[in-house]
Amino acid sequence: MAIPRIGVFICHCGTNIGGVVNVPEVVEYAKGLPYVVHAEANLYTCSEEGISSIKNNIKEHNLNRVVVASCTPRTHQPLFRNACADAGLNPYLFEFVNIREHCSWIHMQNRREATEKAKELVKMGVAKARWLEAQEEFESEVYPAAMVIGGGVAGMSAALNLANQGFEVHLVEKEPELGGRLLNLNRLFPINKAPDELVESIVKAVESHSKIKLHMPAVVKAASGYIGNFDVSIDEDGQETSFKVGVIIVATGAQVLKPELYRYGKLANVLTHLDLEQRLKDGELGEFQNVVMINCVGARIPERPYCSRLCCMTAIKNAALMKEINPEAKVYVLHRDLMTYGVEFEEYYRKAKEAGVRFIRYTPSKPPKVVGTKKVKSVKVYDELMDMEVELPCDLLVLATPLIPNDDNEELSRMLKVPIGDGGFFLEAHVKLRPVEFATDGIYVAGTCRWPADIRESVAQGYAAASEAAIPLRQGLVKVEAITATVDPRICKGCGTCVLVCPFDAIELKESKIRGLEGKIVAEVNAALCKGCGLCAAACPNRAIQQRGFTDVQLLSMVNALSGKR
Amino acid sequence: MKLPDTKEVQTEFKPKILAFCCNWCAYAGADLAGVSRFQMPTNVRVIRVMCSGRVPPELVIRALANGLDGVMILGCHPGECHYSEGNYLTRRRAHVLKRLLSYIGIEPDRFQLRWVSAAEGAKFSAVVKEAADKITALGPNRWGDKR
C-alpha cells in the first residue's frame, strides 16, 4: 500500500453546517491528523466549485484518499465517489463524514461542543480512510422486465410507460378489475368530468398492450433477489406463478378511512364522500335539501396527524355538485383549514362560493355536533367568526375522511425489505432528492401508497417511477457496490461459521485451488449472491473473511481514533 | 443572581458514547432526526455499518476497554432487517455480551442494543438522550485504560 496522502474537504453547506460548527477550526484540526496532506473548507462541497476543487487537489497534492465532511452518504456518496473517479482515483478511496444531519443540525444550541464533535468525526473518518483500499465493482446483468404492483392509475401509468419503452411488464392487481380508487369516483376535480372516459382509455391501453402481462386478481407471495435480478412468486386466482424481473414498482394505493365519528354507519343519512360519489354514480342519492359536509374527520388528530390533501378539494367538488343538482339546496362545508393551493384549485373554490356553497370554520376543540336519533336532523357548530353556536338543518351529512395506508403494506414491506414511515405509508429514499425510489436499489414507489396524492400527481409519480426504473433496464448491467465479503484462504480454517450465518447462501466450503493451498477446505464467496451485510465478517472467529469497505482494521481504527488511541 | 461555579462546570462529566448504526434503518433514522432538527446531547458519535450484524463483540469490548463510556448498536426492528435476519443474530450476540460485560462489572446501560427504523427520527433522538442521561448518571467507565 502506498503511503496514504489524505485530502479533507469540509463543507459549510451555506450556514447549515457553518452556522453552527466552526468550520475553519475543524480544517485546521484536520491538517494535523495523520497522513492528511491537504485540508480545506468549501461553501458547498457538492457544488461545481467544490467538486472541481476535489478533482484539482487530487492532482495537485497527489492525494490517494479523499474525505468529505458534509451531509449524509445516503444521498451524496455517489457524487463524491464519481468526482474521485473523474480525477483518476478509485472511488472506493473516498470516505464520508456526516457533520450536518449528525452534528450541526442536532446541536444548534451548542456550537462549541458541535465543533468538538465535528473534529472527532473527521478524525474517525480520516482514521478509516487511511485503511481504505481500491475496489473493483462487480457487474451483474439486469433481467429486462419489470413488475408493477397495483393496477390503479399510478400503477397503470407506470406499466404503460415502461411497456411503451419496450420493456416487458408484469402488472399485478389484487382486485378482479383495473382502475383502483378511480372506479369509485363520480367526478374528478377540477375538470368536473366523470372518470369513466379516463379509466376506459387507460385500462384499454393496458389490457391490449402486448408487452404488459396482466395478473388479476393476484397478490405477491414472495420476492427475493436484488436489482436486476428479482425472483417473484404470486398467487394468481389460486394458482402459484413465478417470474423474474429486474425492477419493481410499488403502486398499491391506499384506502379511505371509515370513521367512527358523527354516528357514521349508525344513522342512514351520514355518508363519506366516497359513499356519496358511489350513490351519485349509481343514481341512488335521492332527494336532499340541506347538506352539511364536515372536513378533517379523523385527520389531523393526535393518532393520525397528517393532512390527507385531497379532501378539501373533494368536498368543494361535491358541495358545488349538490348546488348544481339542486340549486335550491343549502350546502354548508364545515372545515378547519381549507387547502386549495395553486391557480386552478383556488379558482375552483371561488366558483363554489359563487354558486352558493357556504363555508364555516370550526375549531377542533369545539367540533360539530350531530342532532337526531334515527336520522341526522341538524348539525350544531360553533362558528368562530360569529363567536356563537349555529344550528344547521341537515338531511344529508357528508364526511371528508382521509386516505389511510392499506392493511397489507406491512407484509409487502417485509417481503421487499423496503421501509414504512410514519402512519404506515411507504417511505421513499429521500423526501426531496429521491422521491420515487426506495433506499433499496431497483425498487420504486408511486401514488397513494406513499402519501395521499390526487390523480394528476399519481400519474406523474407513475411516470417518474417508470423512468427511474427504466435506467437499469436500459443499461442492462448494474454495478454492485464493492462491499461484498472476501476470504483469505490462507487463514480460513473451513469451520463453516460464515456459511451458517449468511442469509443469502452466498458462501460455500470448497477445496482451495490456490497454489500452495490445494485441497484445503476453505470458504468461498459468490460475489453475485453476496449483498454486503457483513454478518460473516463479524462471526468469523479468526477474521479470515472480511467485508470490503467495512474491514476490521477500518472499523477498529475508527473506534481507536474516537477513544484517543492510535 | 449567583453565577455557576466555573470549576464545577469544567469538571462536569460528559460521557463519550459510540453508536454503530445500520445503514438502512438506524443511520437513516439518525439522518431524519437531523433533517427534523431534533436537538439532542452531543455525546454520541456514529459509525455507519451496513447491518447491525456487522458489529462484532470484539469492537464493543475494545471500545469499552479504551475508555469509551458507552457503546450502542442501533439496528432495524426485528423482522425488518434489510438483510432479513442480521438483527436477529445481533440480538442473540448482544444478549450474551451484555450479560458477560455485566459479570465483570460493566453496568448493563453502558452497552445497549436498540431498534430504530428509518422513519423514527424522534426515537433516535430519544435513544440518544436516554443513553446520555443514563451513562452520565453512571459516571466514567472504570475499565478504561486500567493499569
Added chain:
Amino acid sequence: MKATSEEVKTSVKKLFEDGSIGHFIGYEMGSDSLRVTPCFLKSGQAASRLVWNPLCANNLSKYLLDFGKVEGKVGIMVKGCDSRSVVELLKEHQIDRDKVFIVGVPCSGIVDREKLLAVLGVSPGEVVAVEDDGDAFLVTIKEGTRRVKKEQVLRGECLVCRYPTPVIYDMLIGEAVSSLPWVGDDYSSVKELEALSSEEKERYWSSELSRCIRCYACRNICPVCTCVECIFDKKAPRWLSKASDVSENLVYHLVRAFHVAGRCVDCGECERACPMHIPLRSLNKKVEKDILELFGYTAGIDVEQQPPLTTYQAGDLDEFL
C-alpha cells in the same frame, strides 16, 4: 465395572492388531506418580505404556488436529468432557469422523493435584498411586493408604460435570456412569459473582486479571481454539496492544470467552494450564449459563445441532426495545 489400565492396554493393542487404527493418542505416567502425560502410539506393542486413572486430566482431542494427514484411523481416548470437544471439532469440520476411532472411558472425576497435596500435606514425590473408590480416592503414600473424599480434591469442572460418560465413541471401556452424586447446582459460583455490585465485580476481576502475563497458555491448550491465525497474533489490525495492563488483559479474556461462547465444553484445560491461577472457567461458565438460559443450548452434545450464535428464533428474548 470401572475401566482399568489393563483393559485399556488390551483393547488398544487389539485395535492395532485388527487394523482398526494406525495411531493412538492416550495417557502414560509422567515425571512423578501424580502426573500423567499424553502419549502417541504407532503400534500395538507400545500399548503397554498406556494408563487410565484419576490423574488423566488432559483433554487429548486437540491433538487430533495434528493427525489430519496420516494414513489410517487415529484412535483417541476420551472422557465425557473430552468427547464433547470432539463433537465441537466435528461440528466445525476440523476433523473427519471417518478418520478417528473414539475410545470412550466413563469418568468419575479427576484429581486436582494441588488440592490433593494440600489436603494430604505431602510433597508429590511421596505419593505412590491414586485409585478411584466411589465417592473417594484411595491415595497410596509411603506411610500407607489414605481415603480422601472426592469433593475435597476434585478438579473444579468435575464438581459440576453432567456428562461423565462420553457422548460419542466407537468403543466404550467400562460401564457408563449416568450421573455423579456430588453434582448439584452447576452455576452456584457464577450466581455468587452475579449477585455482587458492579464495583465489587470490577474490583474482583481487576485483581484476578491483573495477574495475567498473556502467555496464551489458556488459548493454546483450548480444544476449541482452532484458528489458523488467532486475532491476537495479527499485526493488522492489532486488537491488543503489547502493554500488559488490566484493560488489555480484559479485552483478551472477554474476547476469548466470547469466541468460545456456545462451543466451550468446560473441560477445564484453560484453568489447568494457567500459571497465574486466574479463574478462567468462571467467565466461560457465565457464558455457558446464559446461553443455556437464553437459547436452551448446551455445547458438545450433538454434531447436527446448529451453534446458538449462528442462528435465531424470531421469538427470542427482546429486552432492548
